[in-house]
Amino acid sequence: MGDRKFFVGGNWKMNGDKKSIDEIIKFLKEEPLDPAAEVVVAPPAPYIDYVSQKLSSKAAVAAQNCYKEASGAFTGEVSPGMIKDCGGTWVILGHSERRHVFGESNQLIGEKVKFALNAGLNLIPCVGEKLEEREAGNTEAVVFEQMKAIADNTSDWKRVVIAYEPVWAIGTGRTATPEQAQEVHKAIRNWLAKNVSESVAKSTRIIYGGSVKGSNAKELAGKADVDGFLVGGASLTRDFVAIILKQLSGTPKTVVPPDVDIKIADRDTWSYMEQS
């Protein structure tokens, strides 16, 4: 992966409260995180300020979404300026749940990319195909169209980390194989070389998301074009640290970490590594 710094994002989605967030902050602060990895966590919007203040320099903080205006009559939305005011420096855009639960289009995501970059945030735009699109042989067509909407609105690639998250692998326990991930990551990098520039293709980090755990992170990270991860469920547990360190191996156990109590419907599908 050359000189692309390994990047691990934790997308907490709509989970947690101050009590459980305190537990996550505790283990993030206790553990010696790998200095070779850039770590970003994305709490729900009401907790951005709380997490930013508590984590200080241990990890950067991202929002999970934002709108494409600075302020105004947009009930329920948050602006990049508000995220920055609360200590956030990153934003995830175009996550598959935004696309498929809330109906966000490539066009809207492109507009958000442009606005958030201009407002000074760092971005994690997400791309990824649904199962039926993969089975119909359309993975590249779908991902490239999503990439085009992002690239057409990107002025500064140094502040962009692309997340490839196949929809069928998100929250399902069905991780893409390292070969499947590598194939799409390489295709995205080639697309960047052809449509943006060789140097952007070489320097832009492309991270994988979809049922990443401590037990599969090392193998995935071993692939040439996998520059890190966007972790969902496992980012709420100590397994997130194992993913950052990428060095735990052994038999995964389905156990709930002792000091983290987070109620999430599909928690049982995750495997956790027992910490030594």
Ligand SMILES: O=C(CO)COP(=O)(O)O
């Ligand atoms: O959507 C994801 C991260 O943004 C992935 O979620 P899971 O790791 O829970 O599959």
